Amino acid sequence: MQGPSARAVLRIGACVLIAAGLAGAWEWLAGQAPGTPLYIGMLPAPIERLRGDAFDYGTLLLIAALLLGERHLPRRVHVGLALGAALLLLSGLYAALAGMPGVQLSDLRPDATWVFMGKLLGRGLLALGLADIGWRVLRRPA
DSSP, rough: OOOOHHHHHHHHHHHHHHHHHHHHHHHHHHHHHHTSTTOOOOOOOHHHHHHHHHHHHHHHHHHHHHHHHHHHHHHHHHHHHHHHHHHHHHHHHHHHHHHHOOOSSOOOTTTHHHHHHHHHHHHHHHHHHHHHHHHHHSSSSO
16 A cells, blocks of 8 residues: 655656657657658767656656555655656756767856756656665564
């Protein structure tokens, strides 16, 4: 049986996995050869990074929701997970649309630093939330 906290984490994870599926379709389109009818003229690598991040964190959130069971999470953990997921997805989406990897702190493009910081902050918030869930699961029995 799942409690309200687990259902909230499950919703966040499902949204992130839906974003991964959409990014996967977008990646497929970006990988089409020039001259073919489905060619969209975008770099597939930043889209692949978005898809990979969304899939990885979405899967971790689903696993965390399953492990959580009836345990209660404070509101700050829910907000941190939702904000982290949003930051990760939005910065990855911007990077994919702009054709940049978004993994370098210093770049010739002025917006690269902001994209990097958004991805880093999103990952950090997700990692803190998942670590909090892990700590609660290991510390207290259901």
